[in-house]
Amino acid sequence: MPSGEQVQRVERERAFAQYVVPEIDVLLRVATSLTGNLADAEDLVQDTLIRAYRAADRFDGRHPRAWLLTILRNAQRNRVRGRRPELLRDPDTEGHRIEEANPSPSAEGEALAAEFDAVVAEAFAKLPRHMREVVELVDFDGLSYREAADALGVPPGTVMSRLHRARQRIRRYLDDRGVSHRGQVST
């Protein structure tokens, strides 16, 4: 007869394998968006995995991604609180990651398409941090509004309004530079 502790351990391992491991890719993407660099993102996902492992036997199996994103958000908050202020992200100097990133060339490799992408990247880098966060979570990482809300700890309506205003700003930035449409380029 297995002990209660053994049963708990088996259940924890089963839930961890079923609900947590398949989400590691998503967690790393979101953590990279929230921390701004891969090293911190990996540490944050490790913290999240440990917390999820400890709680896995009590998880009810509903909406595992939302559950994990909430754990990740709480882990991130604790990490940020524990840092010295000068080590916190500086919203005024962020956005350079996008320039360091390695954007894939457009399918047709034509100059207009490349220019469109470059101007979108410029416009993105100029967004305030709270707007960049939601763009990264939804457009970069592919989260739903609800999932992004869970990751940030804000209502879904806030995610929606920030995201829509962010894209409107990008659109105006494109218009101001006469790069309003990529459609001329065949894809």
Place this chain on the structure above:
Amino acid sequence: MIRFRRRRTMLTCREVGRVLQAHLDGEIEHQKAQAVATHLNGCAGCGLEADVYSEIKAALRRQAGELAPDAVERLRRFGEHLSAHGDDPLSAP
């Protein structure tokens, strides 16, 4: 998922403009999405607007880059170790 009170299917440009981005994100309910799609097919102005936002979304997605495969692999191994040995710090990999 956004819900709407009214059930009529013909939408004005203003109504479509309000939900266009949510529509492109797949965040509105099926019936409303169909009504928006119908409007976009028949309205050049709104159709162009949808194209622009679709292209912005696609351009943003291209900025994301790929996940570092070695980082994913390290985290998977970390997860396997957790499963096999628990979270005892003395057994850290």
